Amino acid sequence: MSGHIIGICGPTITVDLTELKLYDMVLVGEGELTGEVVRLEEDRAIVQVYEDTRGLAVGEPARGLGVPLTVRLGPGLLGSIFDGLQRPLEPLREAQGPFISGGATVSALETGAKWDFTPLKKAGEKIEAGAPLGFVEEKGFQHTIHAMEGGKLARLAKGEITLDEPLGSLDKDCELHPLHDWPVRKPRPYRRKLSPNRPLVTGQRIVDFLYPLARGGTAIFPGGFGTGKTILEQTIAKFAEIDIVVYVGCGERGNEMAELLEEFASLRDPWTDKPLMDRTIVVANTSNMPVAAREASIYTAVTMAEYYRDMGHNVLFLADSLSRWAEALREISTSLEEMPGEEGYPTYLASRLASFMERAGAVETLGGEEGSLTMILSVSPPGGDFTEPVTQACLRTAGAFLMLDTALAHRRHFPAINWFQSYSLYERAMARHFAEEVDPKWVDMRKECRKMLQREESLREVAEIVGVEGLQDADRLLMKAAERVRQEFLSQNAYTEDAFSPPDKTLAKIAEIVEFFHAAEKRLKEGELLDEILKGKNARESSSEQAEGKKQSSRDEEDKQDETEEKPQ
């Protein structure tokens, strides 16, 4: 289907092609820039181009591909870095240098690579669409290859395979391939959705303990400028107990992405001790890359995430930030002269977001396995105003809302998650799970911790008037204990070893503070003076610090001897 460009307005191109369908892919111009049909008229089509359109002229050719925007799925995606259209950045850099020109085509997967295939079916067996044919090992993961069509199996490979050769065939002369393309805007099918009932351990105390996330759930982190969204997302990408991470840098700074990639290349997964990059796929559409591709990038990424979910893996999808995606959507909508809704966003913003977030979930796959796709999305409301449309639209759908507080960030309390205004719908189910798996004390400790923080909040107002010294001893003790909860338990520095706290350590830490509080309360009732009690604690702390210091200095000695050992961050 060929035609010509008849109009250009930034990335919005009008072509004289008529037999196209909505969201079909079109290559425009001499450079064959990729675009998608976003509006159809009787004699023309409007195409949203995902690359830089500078230099494009009216009259240049346009070619409809007759298929929607797809991603290529098969072994070899793990450890890769893609742009918003699934072009691998590393091979592109080798081919074109650091600045990618428009229309670049490099296959997302290295088709010549050899894989060792273990079949799970035999010739002659009847299989259904979605049934597992066999698997290859990809960076330590079992990468299952499923049949795209059902029928009677005539032939199936065993041993060495390459991605450009058929894997086998069905009776009706239908070839089976190790690779397939999937339209990014179409959710991949599954047998049924399951309720998300297993926790996603993040290693962040405030998240796991107070606002737990569930595997297959959705969470949003809205926060104003500099409240720690990026650091929190990246810390979770590093430490979460999950099989595979798909990280989308959506419209954020390029240097942050470069730092992430550098760090991931050297770090190891704390749960499996494998290199972190081996379980990660990065989709980079940073602020210096074409805006329009940003709209597509989250779909590209989520389709890859669903692909691994379909193998029965637990996948974590992280996007930073969804606001930049919504802004790209607004730009496209404006250039199409659509009727604007609130703050200029298109009227379909909320439904688009909801249908996107629907792609998360714990599922029974077509192959009969259980997999999950968890979404954690950061939102950057302008001016930290949570009533703006993107935050509000996310709020309606997300299972957990972890509000990042500018005041806490100013006080350098990180992660700056506000412990009063956040919520998690998974709270009860997950607390029960932790109580069974970690310690039955988990539920009571949560209650105690919350009670302390709430009592502190109500006392704070009184303290502001009369001063802390004017409070009764019992209240002063409470304030002291709550301060410890905030400073020692809820705050967690992402740059130290404390960045990751497994659930048992999390519980031990809060239990120590709660027990100190109860013991001190008892002594206070018995008539001891508060200052004496606190002095005793301080004395104990300093002596234990001294002991720790001694231990540290002897450790330092050992470290000096072993100079090759890496320093903690």
Ligand SMILES: Nc1ncnc2c1ncn2[C@@H]1O[C@H](COP(=O)(O)OP(=O)(O)OP(=O)(O)O)[C@@H](O)[C@H]1O
């Ligand atoms: N957990 C943490 N531990 C220590 N420091 C932190 C932590 N989280 C954030 N910070 C500090 O806050 C700064 C800003 O964090 P970050 O870049 O993640 O904010 P952001 O919300 O992504 O900002 P922006 O809105 O500009 O994207 C970091 O450079 C770091 O110094």
Ligand SMILES: [Mg+2]
């Ligand atoms: Mg950021």
